Amino acid sequence: QVQLVESGGGLVQPGGSLRLSCAFSGSGFTLYTKGWYRQAPGKQRELVAFITSTDSTNYAESVKGRFTISRDNAKNTVDLQMNSLKPEDTAVYYCNFRFRTNIWGQGTQVTVSS
Numbered sequence: 402q403v404q405l406v407e408s409g410g411g412l413v414q415p416g417g418s419l420r421l422s423c424a425f426s427g428s429g430f431t432l433y434t435k436g437w438y439r440q441a442p443g444k445q446r447e448l449v450a451f452i453t454s455t456d457s458t459n460y461a462e463s464v465k466g467r468f469t470i471s472r473d474n475a476k477n478t479v480d481l482q483m484n485s486l487k488p489e490d491t492a493v494y495y496c497n498f499r500f501r502t503n504i505w506g507q508g509t510q511v512t513v514s515s
Contacts, residue, residue: 403427403504405496410509413486417513421481423496423506433500435472435479439492439511446495450481454500463489486513 409421421437436451450460450470458470469482479496491513496506 403429403498405498405504405506407494407496407506407509410494410511412512412514414515415486415488415513417486418482418484419486419511421483421494421496421509421511423479423481425477425479425498429500430477431474433498433504435470436497436499437470437479437481438495438497439490440495440508441489441492444492449494451497452479483511486511488513 404426406424407421409419411419413419432454434451434453437449438446439449440446448461449464450458450468452458452470452472460468467485472479491511493508493510495508498504
């Protein structure tokens with residue numbers, strides 16, 4: 402059974418950086434499209450970034466140039482490096498894997514505040 406566990410969230414000042422990591426347990430890591438979503442209070446969950454099985458990447462306009470998604474096939478992890486963070490980046494961030502099924506992690510809180 403596939404499971405996803407996020408880590409790396411926390412409180413950071415505007416302009417700071419955080420690195421989120423999503424650990425995958427199960428089989429078929431390389432087959433999945435791997436993404437990060439976020440949900441701010443009172444808002445719908447939105448796509449932040451994803452990386453396909455062929456390493457194509459896509460980013461939300463609001464994070465382009467600031468966030469980078471990457472994967473490590475040896476460690477079965479997908480990371481989200483977040484730089485130049487803004488208060489509007491505050492949200493719960495969720496890891497998502499898609500391949501014939503849709504799998505979500507439990508989420509990790511990111512708070513950007515002075």
